[in-house]
Amino acid sequence: xxxxxxxxxxxxxxxxxxxxxxxxxxxxxxxxxxxxxxxxxxxxxxxxxxxxxxxxxxxxxxxxxxxxxxxxxxxxxxxxxxxxxxxxxxxxxxxxxxxxxxxxxxxxxxxxxxxxxxxxxxxxxxxxxxxxxxxxxxxxxxxxxxxxxxxxxxxxxxxxxxxxxxxxxxxxxxxxxxxxxxxxxxxxxxxxxxxxx
Numbered sequence: 344x345x346x347x348x349x350x351x352x353x354x355x356x357x358x359x360x361x362x363x364x365x366x367x368x369x370x371x372x373x374x375x376x377x378x379x380x381x382x383x384x385x386x387x388x389x390x391x392x393x394x395x396x397x398x399x400x401x402x403x404x405x406x407x408x409x410x411x412x413x414x415x416x417x418x419x420x421x422x423x424x425x426x427x428x429x430x431x432x433x434x435x436x437x438x439x440x441x442x443x444x445x446x447x448x449x450x451x452x453x454x455x456x457x458x459x460x461x462x463x464x465x466x467x468x469x470x471x472x473x474x475x476x477x478x479x480x481x482x483x484x485x486x487x488x489x490x491x492x493x494x495x496x497x498x499x500x501x502x503x504x505x506x507x508x509x510x511x512x513x514x515x516x517x518x519x520x521x522x523x524x525x526x527x528x529x530x531x532x533x534x535x536x537x538x539x540x
Contacts, residue, residue, distance in 0.1 A: 353371075353417045354413055356371065357371075357413050357417060360404070360408055361408050361409070361411060361413075368401060368405055371401070371404075371417065375417075375418065376401075378418075379397050379425050380393055382485075382486075383396055383425055383429055386430070386478075387433055392429065392432055392433075392436075393429065395432075396428040397425065400421065400424055400425050400428055404424075419499050423499065423500055423502075426500065426501070469523065472519050472522045473485075473519065475522065476515055476518060476519070479511065480511055483497060483501065483503075483508065483512055483515065484515050486500060487512060494508055494509065
């Protein structure tokens with residue numbers, strides 16, 4: 344479905360939601376709940392907390408619908424809102440983030456990239472290396488390379504300044520290149536992360 348058609352469809356459903364249509368809320372929940380769970384697990388690897396945060400997000404939308412406006416992008420609105428809830432919960436619980444879940448970077452979800460056992464081994468090493476990055480870098484690597492968001496989209500989701508975002512990605516890639524070059528051939532790394540060049 345073309346993006347403009349999707350946006351028009353979502354705008355129509357968002358207006359219905361604002362007018363108290365529970366089916367419109369269900370429409371967004373069915374469309375984005377799984378995606379939001381995966382994204383939430385890139386912010387903190389605490390499945391229970393993320394599941395609760397996704398539920399809280401949709402409850403908040405329903406309860407505050409009369410005060411909401413129509414977002415330019417429902418997807419990014421949901422991501423930003425979920426991120427705020429998770430960070431608030433982490434601060435409240437005084438927990439530290441441990442980011443990427445097995446599911447978010449699972450071999451099955453990227454099997455087209457890893458056709459043989461060697462590439463699977465490379466992927467596992469990459470997964471391990473990403474987990475060693477600081478939490479903020481892990482989240483940004485997830486958004487940039489696994490969710491394929493643009494820099495502008497990531498600044499919208501995270502609230503980071505564009506230059507700070509680029510510097511953070513540069514530092515994360517530099518760390519990953521150094522870490523992975525000791526374990527696997529650089530050509531294998533580049534086949535996974537073509538933008539590491």
